Amino acid sequence: MLSKRLLARVLGVDAKTVRVEQAELVDDCVQIRLRPRIVHRWRCPHCENRCPHYDQGRTRRWRALDWWRTRVFVVAQVPRVQCAEHGVVVAAVPWVRHGARHTIAFEQVAAWCAVEMSATAASRLLRCTWRTVGSIVARVVAELDGDALLEGVRRIGIDEISYRRHRRYLLVVVDHDQRRLIHCVDGANRRTLESFFDQLGKRTSLITHVSADGAPWITKVVTERCPTATLCADIFHVVQWATEALDVVRRDTWNEVSERRRRGHYGTGEGKVLKDARWSLWKNPDHLSESEQARLDHIAATHPRLHRAWALKEGLRVAVTGVGPEAVAALDRWTQWAQRSRIPSFVTLARRIRNYRSAIVATITHRLTNALVESFNTKIRLIARRAFGFHNVAALIALARLTLSGQRPTLPT
Ligand SMILES: [Zn+2]
Numbered sequence: 001m002l003s004k005r006l007l008a009r010v011l012g013v014d015a016k017t018v019r020v021e022q023a024e025l026v027d028d029c030v031q032i033r034l035r036p037r038i039v040h041r042w043r044c045p046h047c048e049n050r051c052p053h054y055d056q057g058r059t060r061r062w063r064a065l066d067w068w069r070t071r072v073f074v075v076a077q078v079p080r081v082q083c084a085e086h087g088v089v090v091a092a093v094p095w096v097r098h099g100a101r102h103t104i105a106f107e108q109v110a111a112w113c114a115v116e117m118s119a120t121a122a123s124r125l126l127r128c129t130w131r132t133v134g135s136i137v138a139r140v141v142a143e144l145d146g147d148a149l150l151e152g153v154r155r156i157g158i159d160e161i162s163y164r165r166h167r168r169y170l171l172v173v174v175d176h177d178q179r180r181l182i183h184c185v186d187g188a189n190r191r192t193l194e195s196f197f198d199q200l201g202k203r204t205s206l207i208t209h210v211s212a213d214g215a216p217w218i219t220k221v222v223t224e225r226c227p228t229a230t231l232c233a234d235i236f237h238v239v240q241w242a243t244e245a246l247d248v249v250r251r252d253t254w255n256e257v258s259e260r261r262r263r264g265h266y267g268t269g270e271g272k273v274l275k276d277a278r279w280s281l282w283k284n285p286d287h288l289s290e291s292e293q294a295r296l297d298h299i300a301a302t303h304p305r306l307h308r309a310w311a312l313k314e315g316l317r318v319a320v321t322g323v324g325p326e327a328v329a330a331l332d333r334w335t336q337w338a339q340r341s342r343i344p345s346f347v348t349l350a351r352r353i354r355n356y357r358s359a360i361v362a363t364i365t366h367r368l369t370n371a372l373v374e375s376f377n378t379k380i381r382l383i384a385r386r387a388f389g390f391h392n393v394a395a396l397i398a399l400a401r402l403t404l405s406g407q408r409p410t411l412p413t
Contacts, residue, residue, distance in 0.1 A: 149183075158213075
């Protein structure tokens, strides 16, 4: 049999606090029996206070990290203690978190895998379900200090991100300077945003800039709770509004074409050209391939109204991503152009931009970067897709926090 010292070393337990009693092969798994050495008294797992002994407790089993092809389990009898505050609870032992069925080392590796690889890869490598990984992630995140992230924040971004097919929203707050996620909760509304400011407390007075999408409730809460901060527009959302306005025109054009096709005016190819052109219309023209450019040219020749809508979208994108007084002038020229465009979705957009002008100008002047909010938006959507298998929003939030708050897990090695 392997030496007990060697086993303790492989398991990563301290020989001073834990004694390895024996290791045996049970049903193709290595089972290692441990006995915690307690010098004084057992501790409560919640408050870590020393507590009186309650009973011997039963033998418990936890999954440890595999030894290559063989699964490893740790077995120990852990007594229960009587905590004045938490009642009768299983005493704390050094190799496992309270209530967990995996050792701390296993959980650390699982959290690392959850962040670094796909759901399928992680659950195959760890040989446990993705849902189990989800509850491990939640336990690991619960130990992180969320309040530390709020220290010294100056410029924040507030965003609402939909998950589960646009029916539910997360409230997301990012720190523009540290480039990290500092707050993420289920439900984007007045109440959740107010409780964020409650948590921020006195530190609110340090905030100089707040960027947000155009939601009126965000503007309202921010002006009430954080009156000294400059409210800036998230350019990412402004460009998104333009893309949505363009999509309305594209759909109208497409419906028109199919109507005419029914009457025999067009060949069947026309609808397909419009459908394929979708990406060419959305993309930044600097990134267009030759065939995408050709589709755009085709649209310019055959559907001038759609092409004009595209030019309006591009005009707004160029104006709002610029900096300084020229960009502000370009924004005002754009608003007039859109108002006179006689394309309803852009006339509405022009009105929205006019109402939101001061926030957009603040962003252009203060050069508050847009890339952070945009990249977090994309990343959280990707995480939401992966976390969908967890079937609960707490696990999604935990995974987002673990990945984006600058507190990424490290391997126990
Ligand atoms: Zn306690």
